Amino acid sequence: MAAIIDIQPQNANRPRRATSDSLISRVLIIGAAVxxxxxxxxxxxxxxxxxxxxxxxxxxxxxFDDGAxxxxxxxxxxxxxxxxxxxxxxGLAAAWCVSRFQFRGKRFLTSLIELPLWVSPVIAGMIYVLxxxxxxxxxxxxxxxxxxxxxxxxxxxxxxxxxxxxxxxRILAPQMEAQGQxxxxxxxxxxxxxxxxxxxxxxxxxxWGLLYGIILCNARSMGEFGAVSVVSGHIRNKTNxxxxxxxxxxxxxQFVPAFAVASMxxxxxxxxxxxxxxxxxxxxxx
Amino acid sequence: xxxxIHHISKTFGSFNALKxxxxxxxxxxxVALLGPSGSGKTTxxxxxxxxxxxxxxxxxxxxxxVDVTNRSAYERKAGFVFQNYALxxxxxxxxxxxxGLRVMPRATRPDREDxxxxxxxxxxxxxxxxxxxxxxxxxxxxxxxxxxxxRALAVGPQVLLLDEPFGALDAKVRKTLRKWLRQFHNETKVxxxxxxxxxxxxxxxxxxxxxxxxxxxxxxxxxxxLREHPKNEFVADFLDCVMI
Numbered sequence: 082m083a084a085i086i087d088i089q090p091q092n093a094n095r096p097r098r099a100t101s102d103s104l105i106s107r108v109l110i111i112g113a114a115v116x117x118x119x120x121x122x123x124x125x126x127x128x129x130x131x132x133x134x135x136x137x138x139x140x141x142x143x144x145f146d147d148g149a150x151x152x153x154x155x156x157x158x159x160x161x162x163x164x165x166x167x168x169x170x171x172g173l174a175a176a177w178c179v180s181r182f183q184f185r186g187k188r189f190l191t192s193l194i195e196l197p198l199w200v201s202p203v204i205a206g207m208i209y210v211l212x213x214x215x216x217x218x219x220x221x222x223x224x225x226x227x228x229x230x231x232x233x234x235x236x237x238x239x240x241x242x243x244x245x246x247x248x249x250x251r252i253l254a255p256q257m258e259a260q261g262q263x264x265x266x267x268x269x270x271x272x273x274x275x276x277x278x279x280x281x282x283x284x285x286x287x288x289w290g291l292l293y294g295i296i297l298c299n300a301r302s303m304g305e306f307g308a309v310s311v312v313s314g315h316i317r318n319k320t321n322x323x324x325x326x327x328x329x330x331x332x333x334x335q336f337v338p339a340f341a342v343a344s345m346x347x348x349x350x351x352x353x354x355x356x357x358x359x360x361x362x363x364x365x366x367x
Numbered sequence: 368x369x370x371x372i373h374h375i376s377k378t379f380g381s382f383n384a385l386k387x388x389x390x391x392x393x394x395x396x397x398v399a400l401l402g403p404s405g406s407g408k409t410t411x412x413x414x415x416x417x418x419x420x421x422x423x424x425x426x427x428x429x430x431x432x433v434d435v436t437n438r439s440a441y442e443r444k445a446g447f448v449f450q451n452y453a454l455x456x457x458x459x460x461x462x463x464x465x466x467g468l469r470v471m472p473r474a475t476r477p478d479r480e481d482x483x484x485x486x487x488x489x490x491x492x493x494x495x496x497x498x499x500x501x502x503x504x505x506x507x508x509x510x511x512x513x514x515x516x517x518r519a520l521a522v523g524p525q526v527l528l529l530d531e532p533f534g535a536l537d538a539k540v541r542k543t544l545r546k547w548l549r550q551f552h553n554e555t556k557v558x559x560x561x562x563x564x565x566x567x568x569x570x571x572x573x574x575x576x577x578x579x580x581x582x583x584x585x586x587x588x589x590x591x592x593l594r595e596h597p598k599n600e601f602v603a604d605f606l607d608c609v610m611i
Contacts, residue, residue: 263453264454266440267447267449270440272522273466274441
């Protein structure tokens with residue numbers, strides 16, 4: 082009782098904001114949000130690592146002492162190493178185009194950039210099968226020249242590029258539009274050519290946004306399942322990427338290896354999250 | 368060093384921003400481009416700098432007798448001071464001023480020591496000695512203005528173009544900077560064209576004033592000529608408005 086009486090005058094003095102909620106509704110809303118996050122995101126993450134280490138550190142390491150697993154990891158790294166630089170270039174070009182020029186169909190191009198976000202990844206894979214597969218549009222011609230795209234690395238890279246194209250462009254376009262181009266114009270009147278203008282003026286202005294886009298693009302290209310699943314053909318030691326390999330392991334009841342490899346992807350997600358937070362604060366500061 | 372502009376027109380869609388403009392700025396001259404907003408003065412300035420291109424046709428632009436009509440902005444190297452300065456925010460004051468020298472082709476680029484010397488000298492001339500290592504965000508409006516001017520002058524431009532040079536400054540700083548700019552110009556002698564919508568500014572600073580209205584030059588003359596013999600109703604009206 083005494084405590085309640087003590088607190089009341091303070092509460093009475095505290096300025097009440099019009100938007101402030103009652104204690105009960107605050108507890109309920111925050112509780113619901115935290116509970117949901119815990120249930121949906123934190124708990125699964127904990128379980129992944131718990132399952133991965135169920136047979137201890139040695140069991141965990143054994144999972145990587147396997148040819149097919151190592152091949153899958155190498156393949157995924159290879160795909161990311163090709164996809165991320167290309168999409169960085171494409172994204173920069175697209176953002177430059179959209180933010181610097183006025184032209185017909187600009188709005189259409191802008192929504193095209195977002196296409197990967199609203200098209201199911203399975204469809205992204207299917208279109209390449211329909212184009213380059215054995216029964217596809219260019220299938221016979223490709224076969225004649227001995228070029229294999231579907232069920233091979235090129236198909237995996239193509240569909241990954243499709244799915245991850247959006248990130249760099251989507252982050253840079255609004256940023257570049259907001260910054261305007263006065264500094265670029267100043268650089269030009271000072272005698273800088275296009276290349277010098279880009280490296281010395283534009284890039285320093287957008288570097289954090291660009292890095293953020295590259296990080297997201299990388300995370301997605303390593304984790305993509307749906308589109309890759311359609312074009313890869315799941316050939317072990319050949320076209321299985323890390324996400325596909327995890328599914329194979331899981332379906333073969335090899336739970337510890339499956340979760341051990343999965344924990345690598347989870348770790349990638351955590352690192353991405355940390356880098357994203359860092360670059361976001363840098364972007365705000367800039 | 369002079370600017371010659373012949374028959375320059377510019378249309379945006381169906382809007383005639385500039386109609387057959389002819390103008391000369393002589394060596395060592397300081398000319399004001401005066402007019403209400405939307406009269407095409409900034410457009411003309413940007414066309415001279417090569418940031419925008421005039422309608423194709425008979426129009427031409429010459430810097431000191433050399434035709435630059437079809438040259439790009441970076442080939443023309445007109446000194447340009449932007450309305451909001453457009454300083455490079457990620458570079459220090461010294462780096463900003465040195466930019467134009469550092470992007471020169473290797474064959475003509477001065478070596479590092481000479482660039483440093485040039486920057487120090489310019490900082491002295493704009494009365495910002497010791498500010499070289501600061502960033503633009505640490506400067507006041509008037510200081511930024513002077514850095515922008517030093518940056519434009521560092522490459523020894525053939526012409527100097529200023530877009531509303533005092534537009535964003537408060538009245539007191541404006542007055543001081545005006546005097547300073549006039550002195551500065553007397554020393555450098557570069558053909559200078561500046562845009563303003565402020566009659567007082569134009570009359571106090573310029574050798575000649577060009578009155579622009581709806582893309583048309585209404586009258587060109589010394590401040591005295593304009594005041595005593597306004598050529599048409601618009602000029603008389605426009606100048607009177609502010610004199611009251």
